Amino acid sequence: MVSNRLTTLAFDADDTLWHNEVYFLLTQKRVEALLAPYCDKTSFNKRLLETERRNIGIYGYGVKGFTLSVIEVAIELSEGKVPATAISEIISGGRDLLAHPLELLPGVEAVLRGLKGYRFVLITKGDLLHQEEKLAASGLGELFDSVHVVSEKNEGTYRRILRDAEHTMMIGNSMRSDIVPALAAGAYATHIPFEIEWELERADDPKGEPRFARIENMAALPQLLAQFS
Numbered sequence: 001m002v003s004n005r006l007t008t009l010a011f012d013a014d015d016t017l018w019h020n021e022v023y024f025l026l027t028q029k030r031v032e033a034l035l036a037p038y039c040d041k042t043s044f045n046k047r048l049l050e051t052e053r054r055n056i057g058i059y060g061y062g063v064k065g066f067t068l069s070v071i072e073v074a075i076e077l078s079e080g081k082v083p084a085t086a087i088s089e090i091i092s093g094g095r096d097l098l099a100h101p102l103e104l105l106p107g108v109e110a111v112l113r114g115l116k117g118y119r120f121v122l123i124t125k126g127d128l129l130h131q132e133e134k135l136a137a138s139g140l141g142e143l144f145d146s147v148h149v150v151s152e153k154n155e156g157t158y159r160r161i162l163r164d165a166e167h168t169m170m171i172g173n174s175m176r177s178d179i180v181p182a183l184a185a186g187a188y189a190t191h192i193p194f195e196i197e198w199e200l201e202r203a204d205d206p207k208g209e210p211r212f213a214r215i216e217n218m219a220a221l222p223q224l225l226a227q228f229s
């Protein structure tokens, strides 16, 4: 990494600060079982991914769009035969997803509270209300100087939000949303992979990019930042 002074740390939220994808997967499994009379799980999961990809531009990211996509797939794959009781269960699964207890990832709270002298920014996608509620439930809200719930995380998003990109490090679990576009906007970007990755968040590692780093977990962040002081 190039040695340079950092003023701002920008964090992704879902699966960087707290658990998220694991709840989606549990709900997906419930729906797989519910739709077993109409389709096998492989075709369900394949069709769901295609439908979510197509619908993101309409619904945006988050639980509500996911729930609508699941309903769409259930109707299509059952050729209209899925009963209202099953649709009702899907809706209730979506509601559970919006209400699950917030669970911070290991080390997050101690590391964030221990880092002094930086401006903290939160940049996350998803349903606005849900993301606001999760931040409130996390107890970390007061640490952030600014919070941005955005519809997409691309280079333009980072250029708009990051006032001082060359002295900012973006930290997140998604190569596609947190790392690649933040680097393109001129920031440093540190990848903390999460064990489960949503197919739509995948991207290749940047090549020959001195501003890119990867650490195993949040606990390794202070040591990485020490190289910049």
Ligand SMILES: [Mg+2]
Pocket (backbone or CB within 6 Å): 012, 013, 014, 015, 016, 172, 173, 174
């Ligand atoms: Mg994330």
